[in-house]
Amino acid sequence: GQSLEQPSEVTAVEGAIVQINCTYQTSGFYGLSWYQQHDGGAPTFLSYNALDGLEETGRFSSFLSRSDSYGYLLLQELQMKDSASYFCAALYNFNKFYFGSGTKLNVKP
Amino acid sequence: DADVTQTPRNRITKTGKRIMLECSQTKGHDRMYWYRQDPGLGLRLIYYSFDVKDINKGEISDGYSVSRQAQAKFSLSLESAIPNQTALYFCATSDSSPGQGRFNYGYTFGSGTRLTVV
Numbered sequence: 001g002q003s004l005e006q007p008s009e010v011t012a013v014e015g016a017i018v019q020i021n022c023t024y025q026t027s028g029f030y031g032l033s034w035y036q037q038h039d040g041g042a043p044t045f046l047s048y049n050a051l052d053g054l055e056e057t058g059r060f061s062s063f064l065s066r067s068d069s070y071g072y073l074l075l076q077e078l079q080m081k082d083s084a085s086y087f088c089a090a091l092y093n094f095n096k097f098y099f100g101s102g103t104k105l106n107v108k109p
Numbered sequence: 110d111a112d113v114t115q116t117p118r119n120r121i122t123k124t125g126k127r128i129m130l131e132c133s134q135t136k137g138h139d140r141m142y143w144y145r146q147d148p149g150l151g152l153r154l155i156y157y158s159f160d161v162k163d164i165n166k167g168e169i170s171d172g173y174s175v176s177r178q179a180q181a182k183f184s185l186s187l188e189s190a191i192p193n194q195t196a197l198y199f200c201a202t203s204d205s206s207p208g209q210g211r212f213n214y215g216y217t218f219g220s221g222t223r224l225t226v227v
Contacts, residue, residue, distance in 0.1 A: 008149075033215045042199060043152070045215035087151060089215075095159070096142070096167070097216065101151040 002028075004100035006088055011106040012078055020073045020103045022088030031091040032064050032071045037102070038084045046073070046086075075105070083107045112136050115200050115219035122190050122226055130185045130222045132200030139204065141183040142216070143167075143175060146197040155198075158183055190226040198222045 005023045012018040024032065031050035035043040049055055049064035049071060061074040075082055085104050089097040113134045122128050132141065140159050144152040154167030156175040164175060172194060174186045187194055201216035 031214065035215070042218040042220050043216070045217070048214045050214070089152075091214070096154060096157055098154070098168075099144075099152040101149060 002090060002092055002098040004088055004090055004098060006086075006100040006103050008101065009104045009106070011108065013108050014078055014080060016078050017074065017076045018078060018105065020075075020086050020088075020105070022071050022073075022100055024069055024071070024088070024090040026066075026069050028092040029066070029069070029090055030094055032062070033089045033091065033097060034060075034062055034073045035087045035089060035099075036084050037087065043087060078107050080107050080109070111220065113200055113202055113217050113219035115198075115222050117222060118220065119223045120225070122224070124191055124226055126190050128187045128190055128224070130187075130198055130200075130224070132183045132185070132219055134181050134200075134202045134217075134219075136202050136204075136217055137180075138202035138217070139180065140202060141177065142201040142203075143173075143183070143185045144199045144201060145169065146199060146221075152199065155185065187224075187226075190224075192226045195224060195226045198224055 002025045033048045034046040037043040047062035049062050054063045059076045064071045085102040087102045088100045091097050116131045142157040143155040146152050153169050155173050158164050158177045161177050176184050199221050200219040203216050
């Protein structure tokens with residue numbers, strides 16, 4: 001399978017900005033998604049980038065650079081409720097996503 | 110009602126038993142997937158199906174089988190459960206058009222089934 005690399009854990013304070021990076025393998029790559037998962041819950045879709053550049057949705061933004069095989073999720077104005085695990089997932093060959101191992105975000109007061 | 114419904118939510122079973130996890134969806138999506146989640150390993154693909162007559166193995170299909178009974182139903186079976194199949198199992202759906210430039214292509218997940226094999 002395809003492997004994706006993302007940090008295992010990140011800690012930030014309320015109100016701050018945090019960036020979660022993800023690198024992926026390029027063969028067959030089509031697009032990059034991000035998901036949020038709270039403890040015990042289901043992953044929920046945040047964003048999808050098929051083109052290079054930054055996509056903004058409220059406090060969350062996602063970036064893709066195909067030439068660098070790299071993307072990131074940017075979370076601004078952090079809130080306590082943003083404490084969760086964040087997964088990058090790469091779409092390969094138009095048909096299935098491979099997931100990274102997840103980044104646990106701890107937001108502190 | 111949830112768009113993607115998984116049953117049961119929790120299950121404890123004994124080694125060697127056959128168990129079926131069920132998934133149904135009201136999204137009208139063609140594509141359905143089964144993933145397994147273990148701590149520190151993210152989600153790994155077990156099987157996926159693009160329509161009723163299409164079944165494909167994922168990364169970790171050994172010890173599992175699936176059935177796509179209808180467009181809206183996709184079940185996962187463990188023929189003879191073993192303890193290392195203890196995990197959180199998720200069903201997911203997606204539509205069939207990850208077209209270039211689309212901004213919202215992704216999965217809708219069910220709430221998961223927590224399976225413990227003792």
